[in-house]
Each structure stands twice: as structure tokens, then as C-alpha cells.
Amino acid sequence: MVWFHNSNSEQTYVILILGLAGDGKSSFINAATGKQQAATSKSLQPCTTAVKDFVCKRSSSKFVFIDTPGLDLDEGKDVDASVGRILARYKRSYVDAIIYLHHSTRKVITRPPEPSSVVTKFQTLCGPAWRSRTILAVMGGTPDTVRLEGALQAIYFSGIKVAPFTINVQGGGDAWNVLNQVITVK
Template sequence: MSWLKFSRSSNSEQIYIILILGLAGDGKSTFINAATGKQQAATSKNLKPCTTSVKDFVYKRSSSKFVFIDTPGLDLDEGKDVDTSVERILARYKRSYVDAIIYLHQSTRKVITRPPEPSSVVTKFQTLCGPDWQSRTILAVMGGTADTARLQAALQAIYFSGMKVAPFTISVQGGGDAWNVLNQVITVKETI
């Protein structure tokens, strides 16, 4: 697959396709709801994960369309068919790769449970994001605990060396820091 420059429809609408990855319960659906200001992705307050299949949510903001791809946790068996499902969504937009991957991690999760091997994470990112995967992947640690910076450093050492880090907190009304993370996606795409 070759990287395709961002596509514009006849009315100059910019389209951003953003894949949201992370472990079960780390706030992928919550992030989408915060960014869109709507409760469209199912979330749960109990310990049972809500997202069991890949789903896309479209949000329009000024002359841009954001396609958020919500995924099951990478630590769940349901996450094994993510690549195939994402490829079907990309085909609808005539794309080979997503524009960005936002990898979420909850700061209250002190330990990464059942982590994928670093090489499998890199392979997944390359497959979904293309050869420029490092510049298109953003680690977003959610929360404002004292351990957030330590956790970010540990995750960078294991998986995300050299990648952008965007700590954030969630505010469902208006998106809060979710748009600080998304503005990095826009900046990355405009430089390509």
C-alpha cells in the first residue's frame, strides 16, 4: 500500500480518518464522545467493555470531516479482527491508511495488563498507518494524576520511542483536551 495524500471532495472538505486504539477500558469511546460533544459511542461505568467490534463515527467541524474509528481493547480477543474491519472503512473513503492513530492509556492503570509485544504493536501501526507511522501515532495518556508523567515515560520506553505525547483530560461538553490531541493530528497531516 502506498501513502495517499489527503483527499478533498469537490467542495474542498478535508477528511481526517483517525483510528483510536488502546486496552479495554482506557477511554477510546469516551474520547470520541468528548471530541464530538455527543454520546454516540457506547460507554460503560462498570467493568464490562462496551466496544466489541470496530465502528466508525463521523463528525463535521467547519469544512472538515473527522472519521473516528472506535475499536475493542487490544487485550481482548475481539480486537483480533481490527485490521480487516479498518480496511473496509478505509475502502469507503478510497484510502490505503488512516491519517493518524491515537493510542490511549488511562493514567489510573498503573500496570499494562497482558501487553502486546512491542514488535506486534509496531507491526500493527505500520499496517494501519503506513511507512510514516511514527509521525502519525500519538500517545495520549488520559488523566491528571501525579503518576501521569512517569507512566508516559514508561510507555514511551516500551512502545512509543520518538512519538508525540499528548496528555489530556476528558470534558464531554465541548471536547476539553480531546481537541488538543486532535489538533496535533491536523498539524501532522498538513505537513505531509
């Protein structure tokens, strides 16, 4: 991957956030940026209906977080074209990392996407090295979380990292713990 450098020699990282509706994609972005940028709700209705990008600076790097509708919704079925437009804006062929969020205590009941379509999406958006640049972040501190992580890894994510995630909008600590496992800041 060729990194894009702007005139300030600032490193730019593009991170795609995927998951099902209601699994905390927008909350993850708010935790990572330390701001309430992406709309969130405690209702049963999803907030994100279109692909959007949010930028934050950390140290001497710029992080572009791409928020997506749930992959189980009609709006989330064809995110590739919208993500492609954002990648073109940052002169990229692929995202630098994919964070796939899953909430272990789901409140929204939906039909999950087929495992093969998820893997194809990862390969398309992250390139041949998608396994090393994708992480499953599991939210929710239930006793079943460890069992759930293993089941999800077996179905969708064989060979990728799995990390717990707790919402912390103030400092984004957990979000950055997840990100640091797939992004090496230069």
C-alpha cells in the same frame, strides 16, 4: 498521502483510536465529536466489541473516528480487516492519524499486547510515516502520570508524541488539543 475530496471540497480525516480495554477510546470519540455517540460504561465490562466509525464535522472538515475493541481482548486482536473496510469506504490506504489511549488509573486488569505487535499494527494502518502521525494520549491526573508516560514511550512509542488527555464531552477541548498535535487541518 493523497487526500480524498468530496464534491463539496470538504477535507476528510480518518483517525484510528487504539488502546487497551477500558482506557477511554469511546470517551475520547465522544469528547471530540461533542456527542454521546460511542457507548461507554463505568462497569468492568468493555463496551466496544466491534470496530465502528463515527463522523463529525468541524469547520469545513469531516473527521472520521474509528473506535476499536481493546487490543488486549480477543475482539481487538484482528481489527486490521475491519479498519481496512472503513478505509476503503473513504478511498484511503492508511489512516491519517492514530491516537493510542492509555488510562493511567486503569480499572480493568488485562495483559498488554506485545510491543512489537503494536508497532507492526501502527505501521500497517498508518504507513511509513506512522511515528509522525501517532500520539500517545494518557488519561488520568495521578502523580505517576509523568513516570508512566516515560515508561510507555520507552516500551512502545519511542519517537512519537505524548499528550495528556482529560475527558471533556461538552467542548472536546482536550481531545482536539491531542488531535491538533498529529493532524494539520488544511
